[in-house]
Amino acid sequence: MRTNLNYISTRGEVEKLGFEDVVLAGLARDGGLYLPETWPVLSPATIASFPSKSFAEIAVDVIHPFTGNEISRADLARMAEDAYATFDTGEVTPLHELKPGFTILELFHGPTLAFKDVAMQLLARLMDHVLAKRDRRATIVGATSGDTGGAAIEAFRTSKRVDVVILFPEGRVSDVQRRMMTTPPEENVHALAIRGTFDDCQALVKAMFNDHAFRDRVELSGVNSINWARIVAQVTYYFYAASRLGGGNSGPLSFAVPTGNFGDIFAGYVAKRLGLPIDKLIIASNENDILPRAVATGVYSMRDVIATSSPSMDIQISSNFERYLFEASGRDADLVRSLMTSLAAKGSFELGRLAPILKSEFEAVSATEQDVADCIRSTEAQFGYQLDPHTACAVVAADRVASGNTVILSTAHPAKFPDAIEAITKKRPPLPPGFEHLMTDSERFEVLPNSLAAVEDFVLSHTRVTAGVSR
Numbered sequence: 498m499r500t501n502l503n504y505i506s507t508r509g510e511v512e513k514l515g516f517e518d519v520v521l522a523g524l525a526r527d528g529g530l531y532l533p534e535t536w537p538v539l540s541p542a543t544i545a546s547f548p549s550k551s552f553a554e555i556a557v558d559v560i561h562p563f564t565g566n567e568i569s570r571a572d573l574a575r576m577a578e579d580a581y582a583t584f585d586t587g588e589v590t591p592l593h594e595l596k597p598g599f600t601i602l603e604l605f606h607g608p609t610l611a612f613k614d615v616a617m618q619l620l621a622r623l624m625d626h627v628l629a630k631r632d633r634r635a636t637i638v639g640a641t642s643g644d645t646g647g648a649a650i651e652a653f654r655t656s657k658r659v660d661v662v663i664l665f666p667e668g669r670v671s672d673v674q675r676r677m678m679t680t681p682p683e684e685n686v687h688a689l690a691i692r693g694t695f696d697d698c699q700a701l702v703k704a705m706f707n708d709h710a711f712r713d714r715v716e717l718s719g720v721n722s723i724n725w726a727r728i729v730a731q732v733t734y735y736f737y738a739a740s741r742l743g744g745g746n747s748g749p750l751s752f753a754v755p756t757g758n759f760g761d762i763f764a765g766y767v768a769k770r771l772g773l774p775i776d777k778l779i780i781a782s783n784e785n786d787i788l789p790r791a792v793a794t795g796v797y798s799m800r801d802v803i804a805t806s807s808p809s810m811d812i813q814i815s816s817n818f819e820r821y822l823f824e825a826s827g828r829d830a831d832l833v834r835s836l837m838t839s840l841a842a843k844g845s846f847e848l849g850r851l852a853p854i855l856k857s858e859f860e861a862v863s864a865t866e867q868d869v870a871d872c873i874r875s876t877e878a879q880f881g882y883q884l885d886p887h888t889a890c891a892v893v894a895a896d897r898v899a900s901g902n903t904v905i906l907s908t909a910h911p912a913k914f915p916d917a918i919e920a921i922t923k924k925r926p927p928l929p930p931g932f933e934h935l936m937t938d939s940e941r942f943e944v945l946p947n948s949l950a951a952v953e954d955f956v957l958s959h960t961r962v963t964a965g966v967s968r
């Protein structure tokens with residue numbers, strides 16, 4: 498019998514929870530993020546079996562150790578098969594060699610053309626599974642800088658047990674991104690345009706989680722990358738890439754990762770903790786460079802958000818960085834709490850003794866808008882391959898600091914950002930087959946001020962969780 502794996506909060510002030518509760522909880526009640534109490538490790542024999550396994554099979558081997566004894570392997574395997582059958586290729590996340598030693602990992606073959614589908618399709622099935630087991634309902638409220646919202650609405654639109662409300666920054670997402678959120682007609686999914694930035698949207702979501710009466714009233718759940726199941730589902734493709742590129746036989750791979758919220762790069766860190774040999778983990782940012790500045794200077798300090806051609810990384814507070822701080826400090830929840838208090842009070846904190854640890858574990862590069870444009874043009878001219886602007890940040894970063902075999906995580910299809918690509922290449926990238934109706938279907942969304950009361954009112958009047966009863 499497997500013993501259960503419990504989860505603890507980075508702020509150390511709540512009870513441990515099992516995997517199922519963590520999936521439903523999102524953010525911990527002390528404001529922290531959940532991490533496993535102990536780190537599972539995959540045996541070398543398990544990792545060595547991956548070259549002959551499918552993506553879904555690798556996902557089961559990677560994720561099952563994190564579920565403790567709460568989800569059976571058979572149930573997880575069924576959910577993984579289902580989730581990845583929504584992708585347009587059996588490989589799920591195919592690799593494309595750009596030049597020797599420089600390989601693109603295409604994470605955008607899911608239903609909303611961005612890497613968020615990889616985790617969200619599985620998370621929706623996990624949540625429905627847990628809610629069905631408990632005969633409960635839930636309300637999901639999420640903030641999106643563009644891609645999470647569409648991925649969540651797409652993944653949950655057929656859910657019988659979950660209502661979804663997505664907050665996006667008005668006017669700061671692409672038309673394709675907005676339409677992926679606003680065209681699904683199902684009554685359990687709602688898109689809200691907030692008059693503010695992504696960070697405002699994320700702050701509203703956090704405030705709803707910290708309003709415990711509201712949280713309990715609507716059975717609030719989260720699907721942002723603060724949800725542990727998202728991170729864990731993203732770990733799979735690091736192992737998948739390594740398994741298809743010689744399983745590390747030609748030396749450990751480096752990974753260049755477009756990241757804003759520190760979610761995707763933290764999944765790489767988890768892959769390393771699980772036993773995947775990794776050379777360099779490269780943080781790729783756009784001009785919103787809080788992470789590269791933190792690595793370079795040892796000071797984590799917020800600035801105003803700049804709108805760039807890679808809007809899904811237009812972020813100044815990297816929520817998942819808190820998970821890394823907890824690990825780097827040897828799981829010092831008191832320290833994490835004091836750093837987060839400083840961040841809330843004055844918009845910055847000093848990494849202190851954690852600065853050299855951060856620097857030794859990550860490279861970090863910020864790509865300017867000019868770098869991104871040059872990279873997209875030259876990659877197309879040299880290799881006949883079109884990058885999206887997020888992926889271009891990672892190619893710029895890899896060119897600058899990588900050595901040896903490097904995998905570039907490609908987080909979106911270029912057609913998801915047609916205006917940005919057209920401005921750079923003078924050609925509008927066509928949407929792939931199957932998306933013919935997206936730009937003409939009718940839209941449905943409300944515009945709300947950056948106000949907690951207004952958003953809570955909306956959620957209360959649209960959730961199907963009834964007061965006092967959750968059925």
Ligand SMILES: *Cc1c(COP(=O)(O)O)cnc(C)c1O
Pocket residue numbers: 611612613643644645722755756757758759760761762809810887908909
């Ligand atoms: C969400 C997103 C990112 C950044 O992911 P993090 O969770 O912030 O690491 C990068 N590129 C695209 C296209 C995205 O949608």
